[in-house]
Amino acid sequence: xxxxxxxxxxxxxxxxxxxxxxxxxxxxxxxxxxxxxxxxxxxxxxxxxxxxxxxxxxxxxxxxxxxxxxxxxxxxxxxxxxxxxxxxxxxxxxxxxxxxxxxxxxxxxxxxxxxxxxxxxxxxxxxxxxxxxxxxxxxxxxxxxxxxxxxxxxxxx
Ligand code: FES
Numbered sequence: 001x002x003x004x005x006x007x008x009x010x011x012x013x014x015x016x017x018x019x020x021x022x023x024x025x026x027x028x029x030x031x032x033x034x035x036x037x038x039x040x041x042x043x044x045x046x047x048x049x050x051x052x053x054x055x056x057x058x059x060x061x062x063x064x065x066x067x068x069x070x071x072x073x074x075x076x077x078x079x080x081x082x083x084x085x086x087x088x089x090x091x092x093x094x095x096x097x098x099x100x101x102x103x104x105x106x107x108x109x110x111x112x113x114x115x116x117x118x119x120x121x122x123x124x125x126x127x128x129x130x131x132x133x134x135x136x137x138x139x140x141x142x143x144x145x146x147x148x149x150x151x152x153x154x155x156x157x
Pocket of ligand 1: 083084085086087088089123124125126127128129131133
């Protein structure tokens with residue numbers, strides 16, 4: 001989904017930024033804190049940091065896009081990865097992916113509108129013998145069946 005469909009709470013953002021003072025080296029810390037509070041770094045956050053602390057937007061963008069721990073697109077609280085590598089694919093990985101999409105009402109990969117889940121496809125998780133494999137928040141689930149998708153995701157709701 002595009003960023004435009006995610007509503008950024010500007011008031012919450014402003015209150016959040018009230019805690020910070022201008023000091024050397026604070027930019028990375030603010031961005032990391034925004035990432036952990038909002039789970040991503042909205043453009044609005046970079047824009048407000050730029051205006052409040054007189055830091056060029058280009059510099060903020062450079063930092064935010066450099067660090068892997070920071071995301072410029074919305075991410076859900078739960079990260080769901082479905083393997084569609086060859087070994088998982090031949091064992092029904094595609095059906096697992098379709099079931100996950102159906103459960104989350106997503107067309108493909110992406111993040112649900114309520115920012116609860118991000119769904120990603122991966123090409124191999126290095127445990128092909130367990131295929132098809134699905135990973136939820138770092139926990140591996142092997143020999144997946146479509147009925148298990150719902151059972152695993154339901155408690156995350
Ligand atoms: S192909 Fe899925 S774990 Fe290797």
